[in-house]
């Protein structure tokens with residue numbers, strides 16, 4: 001079993017990608033377990049095989065602790081830690097080739113708090129896993145917003161500590177010229193810095209974005225993005241190729257023991 005964690009900001013296309021990638025894998029004779037890790041979601045574009053809503057109900061958490069929707073979601077995910085063994089048992093009983101885990105939109109769970117990284121490491125303990133991080137095509141229209149999107153992607157990578165593939169989601173919504181431009185920004189950080197210089201934000205914000213991009217470019221942590229559309233299916237072949245390349249790679253990222261988050 002291989003674990004694929006689908007992550008990204010709210011509305012970036014995680015659930016639709018879970019659905020499209022699962023169908024793609026099944027069309028290629030691979031079995032898939034779809035896991036919904038969002039206790040607050042009301043509707044999903046796929047039918048989950050394992051669903052945390054069977055364990056925690058956000059509405060009840062809101063009532064019991066007098067919390068609003070966001071606070072209740074964070075608390076519900078914290079509470080999930082005590083059901084991890086049961087969720088793991090459910091996943092293991094299905095013994096599929098791939099386990100795709102659709103995560104909640106509150107990215108702070110994975111970028112800043114402890115529960116997200118802790119749950120991902122406990123669920124996939126002993127199996128190879130990787131993160132598929134979605135950068136919404138919407139964030140490519142302004143160079144400075146693309147830099148902040150990259151910064152968030154790297155925050156998640158730092159917290160989870162597993163290999164991470166970067167996907168440019170909803171690629172059908174932007175032109176092929178823009179896709180090409182984004183790929184050039186990543187392969188040649190100086191081209192992105194040139195465009196930040198032209199961005200219509202204050203001089204001081206441009207300077208901050210340039211300094212951040214210089215560091216991000218040097219780390220090479222987001223070296224490329226794979227444009228994917230869950231609506232047209234474009235890019236799913238490339239995404240699978242990259243998944244295979246990383247899973248077959250020599251890097252030792254098998255989670256031998258569930259360590260606490262950073």
Ligand SMILES: Nc1nc2c(ncn2[C@@H]2O[C@H](COP(=O)(O)OP(=O)(O)OP(=O)(O)O)[C@@H](O)[C@H]2O)c(=O)[nH]1
Pocket residue numbers: 008009010011012013014015016017038103104105106169170171172173228229230231232
């Ligand atoms: N055009 C286009 N729209 C997409 C694509 N993927 C998702 N969407 C749309 O984007 C919206 C959000 O998609 P979801 O998959 O629900 O996003 P999410 O990241 O799971 O959202 P949260 O779980 O609420 O954070 C929906 O209206 C989808 O129809 C895509 O590839 N192309």
Ligand SMILES: [Mg+2]
Pocket residue numbers: 014015016038041102103105
């Ligand atoms: Mg979703």
